[in-house]
Amino acid sequence: MDLSLSTRTVGDRTVVEVGGEIDVYTAPKLREQLVELVNDGNFHLVVDMEGVDFLDSTGLGVLVGGLKRVRAHEGSLRLVCNQERILKIFRITGLTKVFPIHTTVDEAVAATD
Amino acid sequence: MATVELRFSALPEHVRTARLVAAAVARRAGVDEAVLDEVRLAVGEACSRAVGLHRSGGVPAPVKVLLTEEGKQFSIEVGDEARHAPYHPGDAPGAVDEAEAEEDEMGLAVISGLVDDVEVSAGEHGGLIKMTWPTMPPPTAALP
Numbered sequence: 061m062d063l064s065l066s067t068r069t070v071g072d073r074t075v076v077e078v079g080g081e082i083d084v085y086t087a088p089k090l091r092e093q094l095v096e097l098v099n100d101g102n103f104h105l106v107v108d109m110e111g112v113d114f115l116d117s118t119g120l121g122v123l124v125g126g127l128k129r130v131r132a133h134e135g136s137l138r139l140v141c142n143q144e145r146i147l148k149i150f151r152i153t154g155l156t157k158v159f160p161i162h163t164t165v166d167e168a169v170a171a172t173d
Numbered sequence: 174m175a176t177v178e179l180r181f182s183a184l185p186e187h188v189r190t191a192r193l194v195a196a197a198v199a200r201r202a203g204v205d206e207a208v209l210d211e212v213r214l215a216v217g218e219a220c221s222r223a224v225g226l227h228r229s230g231g232v233p234a235p236v237k238v239l240l241t242e243e244g245k246q247f248s249i250e251v252g253d254e255a256r257h258a259p260y261h262p263g264d265a266p267g268a269v270d271e272a273e274a275e276e277d278e279m280g281l282a283v284i285s286g287l288v289d290d291v292e293v294s295a296g297e298h299g300g301l302i303k304m305t306w307p308t309m310p311p312p313t314a315a316l317p
Contacts, residue, residue, distance in 0.1 A: 081189065083185075083188060083189060083192075083217060083221070084185040084188050084217075084221040084224060084225070085185035085188060114192075114213070114214075114217075116214060116218055116221060116280075116283070117218055117221070117279040117280045117282070117283045118221055118280075120279060121279060145210050149214070149283060152282070152283060152286030152287065153279060153282055153283060153286070
């Protein structure tokens with residue numbers, strides 16, 4: 061399975077819906093998408109991971125890179141994820157402390173802290 | 174001899190194939206279904222790391238994966254042929270590409286967080302990550 065990406069705007073947030081597998085082969089596509097969004101002036105991103113079947117450390121690296129980029133513009137990067145096997149990877153790498161992780165897109169879009 | 178041996182060109186697109194093969198062989202060997210996700214992720218991390226090392230080091234050799242079922246254990250060995258320079262935190266800057274080293278460490282962090290039984294070795298002629306999981310005995314067939 062490949063990676064699928066689609067973006068939509070909700071208020072001042074840009075929601076990136078990711079589906080499929082984020083690994084060493086597909087992660088560059090996600091990186092390009094995040095870089096492009098930030099270059100176009102979208103600094104408040106919500107990455108919806110509910111459709112992600114697989115995530116590895118390369119994918120984590122891309123998300124951390126995205127976070128660094130939006131923070132450079134006082135922006136935010138929030139994740140939406142309820143899948144235990146994906147959350148586990150954030151937990152063992154300590155990244156649950158770095159990313160705000162929400163259970164729904166609505167909650168992530170409404171979050172302001 | 175390994176139960177299944179896999180060699181692939183050091184290209185990112187083949188890492189998924191290695192994950193699928195490893196998970197299939199692990200399942201057959203009797204590794205607990207609940208652990209298969211971890212097997213898939215761990216072997217993917219080890220292969221991604223090997224691919225990265227071969228590419229950055231210009232190593233033309235393939236990455237090697239050995240899947241071995243032995244007794245009550247199933248092990249995966251991922252071998253690379255990259256030259257591993259000994260690296261110590263505090264070395265002169267520029268000794269190792271920092272971003273690369275960071276990615277490398279994140280992959281290893283995931284592996285050691287996932288797998289209880291893991292050995293990482295590296296030398297002049299390449300590195301090896303060996304991960305081992307217990308297997309469950311096949312259910313005893315009920316006699317009629």
